[in-house]
Amino acid sequence: MPRKVMKEVLTAVMNSLADGLLVTDEDGYIILYNQKAESLLGFNGRIALGELVKNHIKNEVLVGLIDKILTLHLPFHTEEICLIDIGDSRLRVHVCPVKDENGLLIGSVTLLHDVAQLTALDKIKSNFLAMVSHQLKSPLGSTLLQTSILLDGMVGELNEKQRDLIQKIKAKTKGMVELVNDILDVCFIEEKGYIxxxxxxxxxxxxxxxxxxxxxxxxxxxxxxxxxxxxxxxxxxxxxxxxxxxxxxxxxxxxxxxxxxxxxxxxxxxxxxxxxxxxxxxxxxxxxxxxxxxxxxxxxxxxxxxxxxxxxxxxxxxxxxxxxxxxxxxxxxxxxxxxxxxxxxxxxx
Missing domain, CATH: 3.30.565.10 (Histidine kinase-like ATPase, C-terminal domain)
Structure with missing residues (x-):
């Protein structure tokens, strides 16, 4: 197949992808992109081709991820995955190093997936989980306290069978408390409560x-x-x-x-x-x-x-x-x- 035809086919394939694709060389110069990446990141590919990525991509987090991949030179394969907000879009960004057959770093490849709709659905789920978890936290904590009181003998001595049963109840309740606390931690992070x-x-x-x-x-x-x-x-x-x-x-x-x-x-x-x-x-x-x-x-x-x-x-x-x-x-x-x-x-x- 002639080289020109191969290039046209490659361009057509990349532009048919639902996700954005951005490739740089080892010095951070843009060498490949598709139309979806142009749309999601808001840059002009024809102008940006052969230019430094930081001069055309305005999102500092994304530029920082690409720069980190190109400068850390870790001996093992690594990748960066995070969510970034650009305009009305929330993008799941996946940045990987590109290495040759000898393991030498020759560039980076970035995949961009718009997850705005999925994020909205996930927020509904997180809100529901947070509400349920808050409702469970108080009665579970009370149950844990009461089982501890029983095991300490504060309301009377227990026989061996009773003690064994209550210890199992306490262990299961403690597991539920840990689950509720973990769910609340996840919801806190997803709702950006740390900001x-x-x-x-x-x-x-x-x-x-x-x-x-x-x-x-x-x-x-x-x-x-x-x-x-x-x-x-x-x-x-x-x-x-x-x-x-x-x-x-x-x-x-x-x-x-x-x-x-x-x-x-x-x-x-x-x-x-x-x-x-x-x-x-x-x-x-x-x-x-x-x-x-x-x-x-x-x-x-x-x-x-x-x-x-x-x-x-x-x-x-x-x-x-x-x-x-x-x-x-x-x-x-x-x-x-x-x-x-x-x-x-x-x-x-």
């Missing part, structure tokens, strides 16, 4: 507080905790409660999927213009087929390995929501039977 509560945060202090809260769980499984926090960590602007939730869920997840007498490692350091958090464990690991879905709401691996591990399936979804809300990124590396490492990058400014 009005931004402050300067010392993540070293926030991390230490989270570790203190998780210490009983570590002790219960005799898990060794290894902490490495770099000195003089710069503060970041963020929401305090959301950051605490991110730390707690990452640490809790590591403990939950690590066998007794295992190890959890936490590292907090500066990486260029980002703060880097690594939470690693020596746990059961994640199967490759599940990695792409672990940040989905209510998703949990269903297998013999996890059947006795309780959870709501919302912890990592909360973590992803917090990271996205603070314009950061999260990646995961895992080997079955060896353990898992979550890496979070948060912009200092």
């Amino acid at each position: 009005t509560q931004i402050e300067s945060l010392n993540l070293s202090e926030t991390l230490q507080k989270a570790i203190e809260m998780m210490q009983p769980q570590l002790n219960d499984k005799n898990i060794t905790l290894k902490i490495n926090v770099e000195e003089h960590i710069p503060p970041i602007n963020g929401n305090k409660s959301s950051m605490e939730a991110m730390f707690i869920n990452l640490i809790s997840n590591a403990i939950k999927y690590t066998h007794s007498d295992g190890m959890v490692s936490i590292e907090l350091s500066k990486n260029g213009q980002y703060l880097q958090l690594k939470v690693a464990d020596t746990g059961i690991g994640i199967e490759e087929k599940d990695i792409s879905r672990i940040f989905d709401k209510f998703y949990r691996e269903r297998s013999e390995r996890t059947k006795n591990i309780s959870g709501t399936g919302l912890g990592l979804s909360i973590v992803k929501g917090v990271v996205d809300a603070h314009h950061g990124t999260i990646s995961v590396e895992s080997k079955v039977g060896k353990g898992t490492t979550f890496t979070v990058l948060l912009p200092v400014n």
Whole structure:
């Protein structure tokens, strides 16, 4: 097929895509695009072709994602996924590095999907979940308190059978309370409740507080905790409660999927213009087929390995929501039977 015909066919194929497509070289110059990308991002492709992406794409978040992919030079494959608002559109942005056969970075590719309608439907669902969760929180908390009173013997001694039954009721009620709290956290993040509560945060202090809260769980499984926090960590602007939730869920997840007498490692350091958090464990690991879905709401691996591990399936979804809300990124590396490492990058400014 003649080269000119091949180019026309390629252009026709790209312009028939429902999603926007934008490709840059390793220096950030636009080398390929389709009509949908022009429409969603509001740039003139003919003028922008061969020009720096930052000179024609006015959304700073998107330009920042592309720039991050091109400048970090991470040794492993990574990608950036987030939601950005442009005009009346809400776009799901997916930015990936492009590498040659030798693994050298040669550019980036960005996919843009308009999720405005889906976002509206999701908001209705979130509002419903928040309403139901608020209604459940009070009676569940009351039930948990009353079962504790019974188990403490404050209203009379219990026989062994009665104690066993009430302990099971308390455990199930506690699980429901955790689910309700997780749902409320998800709704808080999705409704952008953090926007009005931004402050300067010392993540070293926030991390230490989270570790203190998780210490009983570590002790219960005799898990060794290894902490490495770099000195003089710069503060970041963020929401305090959301950051605490991110730390707690990452640490809790590591403990939950690590066998007794295992190890959890936490590292907090500066990486260029980002703060880097690594939470690693020596746990059961994640199967490759599940990695792409672990940040989905209510998703949990269903297998013999996890059947006795309780959870709501919302912890990592909360973590992803917090990271996205603070314009950061999260990646995961895992080997079955060896353990898992979550890496979070948060912009200092």
